[in-house]
Amino acid sequence: MGKTLFHKVWDRHTVAKLPDGSTQLFIGTHLIHEVTSPQAFGMIRDLGLKVAFPNRTFATVDHIVPTDHRIEPFKDSLADAMIKELRKNCAEFGVTFFDIPSGKQGIVHIVGPEQGITQPGTTIACGDSHTSTHGAFGAVAFGIGTSQVRDVLATQTMALSPLKVRKIEVRGKLGPGVYAKDIILHIIRTLGVNGGTGFAYEYAGPTIEGLSIEERMTICNMSIEGGARVGYVNPDEKTFEYLKGRPYCPRGKEWDAAVKEWRKVASDPDAVYDDVKIFEASEIRPTVTWGINPGQGIFIDEAIPSPDQLPEADRSSAKEALEFMKFKAGEKLSGQKIQVAFFGSCTNARVSDFVEASKFLKGRKVAPGIRAIAVPGSQGVSKICAELGIDKIFREAGFEWREAGCSMCLGMNPDQLVGDEICASSSNRNFKGRQGSPTGRTLLMSPVMVAAAAVTGEVSDARKVFAKA
Amino acid sequence: MSLSPIKKITGRAVPMEGDDIDTDRIIPARYMRCVTFDGLGEFLFRDIRQTPEGKSTNHPIDQAKFKGATILVSGMNFGCGSSREHAPQAIVRAGFQAVIAGNYAEIFFGNSTTLGLPCVSAQKEDLRALTQLISSEPSTQVEIDLEKLKVTAGKLSFPVTMKASAQQGLLSGRYDAIADLLANLPKVQSMASTIPGPSVSAA
Numbered sequence: 001m002g003k004t005l006f007h008k009v010w011d012r013h014t015v016a017k018l019p020d021g022s023t024q025l026f027i028g029t030h031l032i033h034e035v036t037s038p039q040a041f042g043m044i045r046d047l048g049l050k051v052a053f054p055n056r057t058f059a060t061v062d063h064i065v066p067t068d069h070r071i072e073p074f075k076d077s078l079a080d081a082m083i084k085e086l087r088k089n090c091a092e093f094g095v096t097f098f099d100i101p102s103g104k105q106g107i108v109h110i111v112g113p114e115q116g117i118t119q120p121g122t123t124i125a126c127g128d129s130h131t132s133t134h135g136a137f138g139a140v141a142f143g144i145g146t147s148q149v150r151d152v153l154a155t156q157t158m159a160l161s162p163l164k165v166r167k168i169e170v171r172g173k174l175g176p177g178v179y180a181k182d183i184i185l186h187i188i189r190t191l192g193v194n195g196g197t198g199f200a201y202e203y204a205g206p207t208i209e210g211l212s213i214e215e216r217m218t219i220c221n222m223s224i225e226g227g228a229r230v231g232y233v234n235p236d237e238k239t240f241e242y243l244k245g246r247p248y249c250p251r252g253k254e255w256d257a258a259v260k261e262w263r264k265v266a267s268d269p270d271a272v273y274d275d276v277k278i279f280e281a282s283e284i285r286p287t288v289t290w291g292i293n294p295g296q297g298i299f300i301d302e303a304i305p306s307p308d309q310l311p312e313a314d315r316s317s318a319k320e321a322l323e324f325m326k327f328k329a330g331e332k333l334s335g336q337k338i339q340v341a342f343f344g345s346c347t348n349a350r351v352s353d354f355v356e357a358s359k360f361l362k363g364r365k366v367a368p369g370i371r372a373i374a375v376p377g378s379q380g381v382s383k384i385c386a387e388l389g390i391d392k393i394f395r396e397a398g399f400e401w402r403e404a405g406c407s408m409c410l411g412m413n414p415d416q417l418v419g420d421e422i423c424a425s426s427s428n429r430n431f432k433g434r435q436g437s438p439t440g441r442t443l444l445m446s447p448v449m450v451a452a453a454a455v456t457g458e459v460s461d462a463r464k465v466f467a468k469a
Numbered sequence: 470m471s472l473s474p475i476k477k478i479t480g481r482a483v484p485m486e487g488d489d490i491d492t493d494r495i496i497p498a499r500y501m502r503c504v505t506f507d508g509l510g511e512f513l514f515r516d517i518r519q520t521p522e523g524k525s526t527n528h529p530i531d532q533a534k535f536k537g538a539t540i541l542v543s544g545m546n547f548g549c550g551s552s553r554e555h556a557p558q559a560i561v562r563a564g565f566q567a568v569i570a571g572n573y574a575e576i577f578f579g580n581s582t583t584l585g586l587p588c589v590s591a592q593k594e595d596l597r598a599l600t601q602l603i604s605s606e607p608s609t610q611v612e613i614d615l616e617k618l619k620v621t622a623g624k625l626s627f628p629v630t631m632k633a634s635a636q637q638g639l640l641s642g643r644y645d646a647i648a649d650l651l652a653n654l655p656k657v658q659s660m661a662s663t664i665p666g667p668s669v670s671a672a
Contacts, residue, residue, distance in 0.1 A: 018646060129552040
């Protein structure tokens, strides 16, 4: 009987069975940032411990960094204290820090892959729920809390119970103007925001295999929005091609040996799954959320559902969502005015996201009165976009082109919605208050749909807006 | 770490009604600009308890009759969203000792258990009955028995569930795994030598 990638990696990294029945799992690579790590360093200091394997932890600063003026001290003294604390902790414990002057700073889930730190067949942990992103490379990657950050710093392990594995097979061809973001929003809408609790999601099938690595990252990134802590794609030639030559990847003979090992970690053809779900790519259309959780989405040509039409379990949340969003059941989102367009986040701020949208933004203008901001996921992404002239296209269209960070995805820095503004956003969460204003309203969609909303000033079907591109 | 076993939680309870109470609602990100967890309790459920202008919405948590409650009662999928431990930290620092809800997001549940904040899952109808009871009689003593996995409140009594390893950890005082993890460091060392980590190799 064959094994899944998840079980192969799990078994390989199992250190011991713990007294409470959970597994002590070895963490190959640990990523940290300024928000969830300072307390963990404080804890290991209090306990008189040190970082067990400083070479396996990598730090960056992303959540709180301003994306406009980077001169320190930051205007926000609390944010300034956080970056200084991380700098101090990394220096004291010997951890590599991709600090702002390094030219490698950015969102932790973009920096890891970009540097080749994210590798197949390994376990990765980070104090951030979107760590599942790294699963795009065939890694088993977990979001963890701060006490577990402490555990990984002190022991390079953590206590976990194994997950079940659900194979999500996507077949067929995506229509024009339909992207990876639409696939994952559709999966979450179908399986529910907690449908994945207790599962690792293995995304498979011809459609997934046909996606680029960056598109796979978009899909794995949002696994947690469907309740699955882990999401992954089996590594293949595209994975190896993407990683080859990156700074932290092996070279020469060591590279060949690594690839040989990585090929073996993919799920066996006869692997047994706890569950299998099948999706047809041709049925997926551009998707936009209308509510306050990422499962509350509709195709652009559909109407907002009436709570009464929904399964009983979803009704109260739908009613609450309609009230908060000030939308009515039966309305279409198409034509809904927006005030802000946010192009960024660990879901969609990679080079390919900007390249794709720039094809349509070229020669077009952001609608009057719309605040449109583009935030590259890393300094690396920013550099490549500059080399390709993409920043110029965005600027000429009327976008503000910012420095790298999480920015308005969660509004921990000055990039925030004001009042009940509606934001067309390429990010991952539409929770109440998520983008910094308690009454702000977030509509999740693909980056190209954000571009279409920005140029029309309203939610629009990008396939129609850009038909004459 | 030697911690006291947690077998029973007894106290008054306060309703936090609704499903999918996400971590951004438990503690909005803008209050996480800090390097310690001190003081987070003040911002627990901030945007539910206050208007954007800072006026109280008179949420049950802030009503005199629920003052001193130590158990939170909520709906389905409690704690969904981010991995921020700031969420259970804020709950604990606001004086709560346990949560009764329909079910929990996985990361939140694990974070809570590690802090010694038991999160038990109840059936919908039992949650509804409990919410009704504590709303009409806030002085009701609610007892969560982690050994029997049972909640008792006035005339109400219903079973709850909890992941076995979490229950085991709480009952034995080993819910914080650090001591057990440290005990195996020699094994970890030998595993580390067989699993290469990322490194910048000479070209």
